[in-house]
Amino acid sequence: MDMPLRLDKTYDALVVGARAAGAATAMLLARQGLSVLLIDRDRLGADTLSTLALMRAGVLQLYRWGLLDQVRAAGTPPIRTTSFVYDAEDITLPIKPRDGVDALYAPRRTLLDALLAQTAAQSGAHVHHGPRLVDLIKDTNGRVTGAVIEDRLLERHEIKTNIVIGADGLKSTVARLVEAPVYREGKHAGGVVYTFWPGLENRGNRWFYRPGVTVGAIPTNNGDTCLFAGMRGARFHDEIQADIEVGFHRIMTECSPVLTKELGEGAASAKYRAFPGHPGIMRQSHGPGWALVGDAGYFKDPITAHGITDALCDAELLARAVIRGTDGAMAEYQTTRDDLSQELFEVTDAIAGFDWDIEELKALHLTLSKTMNREVEAVLGLDGAHFRLRETESPQPNPPATADASTRRIQE
Numbered sequence: 140m141d142m143p144l145r146l147d148k149t150y151d152a153l154v155v156g157a158r159a160a161g162a163a164t165a166m167l168l169a170r171q172g173l174s175v176l177l178i179d180r181d182r183l184g185a186d187t188l189s190t191l192a193l194m195r196a197g198v199l200q201l202y203r204w205g206l207l208d209q210v211r212a213a214g215t216p217p218i219r220t221t222s223f224v225y226d227a228e229d230i231t232l233p234i235k236p237r238d239g240v241d242a243l244y245a246p247r248r249t250l251l252d253a254l255l256a257q258t259a260a261q262s263g264a265h266v267h268h269g270p271r272l273v274d275l276i277k278d279t280n281g282r283v284t285g286a287v288i289e290d291r292l293l294e295r296h297e298i299k300t301n302i303v304i305g306a307d308g309l310k311s312t313v314a315r316l317v318e319a320p321v322y323r324e325g326k327h328a329g330g331v332v333y334t335f336w337p338g339l340e341n342r343g344n345r346w347f348y349r350p351g352v353t354v355g356a357i358p359t360n361n362g363d364t365c366l367f368a369g370m371r372g373a374r375f376h377d378e379i380q381a382d383i384e385v386g387f388h389r390i391m392t393e394c395s396p397v398l399t400k401e402l403g404e405g406a407a408s409a410k411y412r413a414f415p416g417h418p419g420i421m422r423q424s425h426g427p428g429w430a431l432v433g434d435a436g437y438f439k440d441p442i443t444a445h446g447i448t449d450a451l452c453d454a455e456l457l458a459r460a461v462i463r464g465t466d467g468a469m470a471e472y473q474t475t476r477d478d479l480s481q482e483l484f485e486v487t488d489a490i491a492g493f494d495w496d497i498e499e500l501k502a503l504h505l506t507l508s509k510t511m512n513r514e515v516e517a518v519l520g521l522d523g524a525h526f527r528l529r530e531t532e533s534p535q536p537n538p539p540a541t542a543d544a545s546t547r548r549i550q551e
Contacts, residue, residue, distance in 0.1 A: 143290070143292060144267065144269075144270055144288070144290035144291075144292075144294065146265070146267075146296050146298055147174070147265070149174075149299045149300070150174045150175060150176045150265075150298060150300045151168070151173040151174045151175065151300065151302075152165075152168050152173055152174075152175045152176070152302050152461060153175075153176045153178070153286050153298065153300040153302070153303045153304065154175060154176070154178070154264075154304045155272045155286075155305050155307045155312065155313055156178075156179055156306035156307035156308065156433070156435070157177050157183075157252065157256045157266065157306075158179070158187065158248070158255075158306070158433070159248075159252060159255060159450040159454075160432045160433025160434070160435075160451075160453065160454050161177060161179070161432065161433065162177065162252060162255035162256040162259050163200075163255050163259075163454035164304060164454040164457055164458050165177040165256075166204070166258050166262050166264065167454060167458035168462070169264040171458075172263070174263075174265075175259070175263070175264040175265065176298065176300070177259055177260075177264050177266045178266075178267050178270045178272070178288060179256075179267075179269075180268075180269065180271045181268065182268050182269070183253055183256060183257075184249045185252075186248055186249050187252075188333060189441075189446070189447065190245075190355065190357060190365060190367055190444040190446075191245035191248065191365050191447070192245045192344060192357050192365075192444040192447070193243060193244050193245060193447055193448055193451075194243065194444070194448040194511055194514075195243065195511065195515050196448050196451075196452055196511065196515045196517075196518050197447055198240045198244055199238060199239065199240050199515060199519070200448075200451040201451070202238075202240060203239070204258075206254060206255075207244075209254055210250070210251070210254070213250050213254075213360065214360055214361070215244045215245070215246045215250070215359070215360050216244075216341050216358045216359070216360075217241070217242035218234065218242055218244060218245065218341070218344050218357075218358060219233065219234050219343055220232065220233055220234060220342070221234065221243070221343055221344045221345075221346075222343060222344070222345040222346065223346050223504060224345065224395065224397070225348050225497045225501065226348075226349055226497060228497075231343070234343075238515075243344065245344075245357045245358060245359045246360060247359055247360045247361075251447070256268075269290060270288045270291070270296075271288070271312075272286055272287070272288060272303075272307070272312050273289045273295065274287040274316065275287070275303060275429070276299075280427070281427060282427035282428045283302070283426075283428030284299060284300070284428060285297060285298055285300055286298055286300060301428070302430060302461060303428065303430075304429070304430050304431070304457070305317075305429065305431045305435040306431075306432050306433045307435055308433070308434045308435055309417060309420075309434045309435070309438045311431060311435035311436075313429060313431060313435065314422055314431055314436075317426055317429050319422045319423045319426070319431060319436075320422065320423050321421065321422050322421055322422070322423060323420065323421040323484070324418050324419065324420050324421075325418040325420070325439065325487075325488035326418065326488055327372070327418065327440065327488050327492035327493075328372045328415075328416030328418045328440060329371060329372055329416050329440055329491040329493060330370055330372050330374070330376070330413065330414065330415050330416045331367050331375075331413070331414045331416070331441055331442070332367065332368045332386065332387040332411055332413045332414075333365065333367045333411070333413075333414070334365075334387065334407040334408075334410070334411045334412070335359070335363040335364065335365055335366065336363065336364050336366050336402060336405065336407055336408060337362055337363055337405070337408045338362060338405065339356065339364040339401060340401075342356075344356070344358075347394050347395040347397075348500055349393065349394050350493075350495075350496060350497070351370065351371060351374070351493050352368070352369065352370050352390050352393055352493075353394060354366070354368045354369070354390060354391050354394045354395050354398060355367045355369075355444070357444075363408055363409075366391075366398075366407075367441075368386075368390035368391055368394070369442055370390055371493045372415070375413075375415055375416065376415065380413070380415075383411045384407075384411045416440065417438065417440075418440075418488075419438055419439035419440055419487060419488055419491075420437070420438050421436070421477065421484065422435070422436050422437070423473075424437070424472070424473045424476070425469035425470065430457055430460075430461070430469060430472070432450070432453050433450040433454070434446065434450070436453075436473075436476075437449065437476065437477075437480060439483070439484055439487045439488070440490075440491035442487060442490050443483070443490060443507060445483060445487070445511075448514070449480065449483075452518060453476050455518075455521065456475055456476055459521075479513065479517055482506065482510045483507070483510045483511075483514075486503050486506050487507075489503055490503055
């Protein structure tokens with residue numbers, strides 16, 4: 140039974156969207172003593188389309204925030220190699236332990252998003268699943284000063300806040316309400332089909348490529364492997380929409396006979412889900428009284444599996460800017476994000492176009508690797524003391540119903 144929503148009248152920050160980007164931002168702000176309201180329309184732990192893969196910078200963030208042990212404890216398998224299979228050429232690279240990261244991980248979103256939201260609550264944020272943002276309140280100068288929130292009972296609540304942060308995805312309500320302009324757009328949008336497959340051996344992250352197609356295998360929780368099949372957007376619309384499962388296996392067989400053989404006569408452990416593609420975008424991500432983070436401000440094709448990593452890195456950049464509290468700090472947040480992301484955006488867009496031959500693709504992957512190394516160095520260069528004040532606290536991944544007041548702030 141839905142209960143009436145109880146909110147304070149005023150918050151330092153409202154974060155709309157409680158997945159990776161939003162929950163991480165709320166957690167970091169709450170750890171610094173800000174009063175934070177975090178809302179999400181979905182229930183706590185709801186699943187979402189995702190390749191799941193965390194690159195080194197993303198794993199490093201979880202380590203720095205004191206959350207990586209909980210991801211491991213939940214049974215998330217360590218990923219110690221990454222393989223790039225170009226036609227029949229297999230290039231397998233070890234994940235070298237350094238800087239607190241001894242492996243990569245690909246936690247289910249049902250685990251990762253919930254862990255971040257729960258940690259935000261345990262850090263002092265007010266976390267509510269179910270309410271949605273319906274409007275923003277602005278002063279006579281156009282500055283955002285508050286928000287109108289509708290709960291599950293369709294009752295509306297007005298709150299005042301110093302900043303509204305949109306972490307509500309590609310189709311962000313916050314971005315729409317502030318009319319945040321798109322200042323960069325990709326040229327390509329590949330289609331992708333996802334599913335989960337049980338019982339495959341953990342052979343690390345494996346990415347398979349043949350001209351015009353790609354498939355991937357990413358070990359995740361509960362003995363499952365996240366499988367995806369990607370292709371040109373036009374082919375997706377021509378072949379996949381009629382029968383997603385048949386289309387998935389057609390691409391799988393075409394791209395990787397080896398992986399197809401591993402699947403054998405087995406069956407997926409989840410339904411086949413499709414993403415028709417969307418060109419990458421970069422939006423204006425700050426303004427008077429508002430900001431955007433995650434896919435709301437910067438989205439790229441999932442073919443490089445970098446979205447969650449970017450979300451975790453950008454969350455800290457934004458949280459630091461909000462703590463500083465100046466227009467210059469907010470502008471610096473966007474500038475730094477773009478500086479770290481421009482090359483990744485370009486490489487991802489080029490790969491998503493599927494116009495490459497194998498040698499061209501290898502060159503693109505080399506550039507991608509250099510860009511990701513730069514991102515890791517940027518994370519390592521952050522002044523960790525500022526946001527590590529409470530990381531020694533060890534919040535439980537699933538607070539019991541009798542938890543204290545801080546954990547009871549999570550409401551379904």
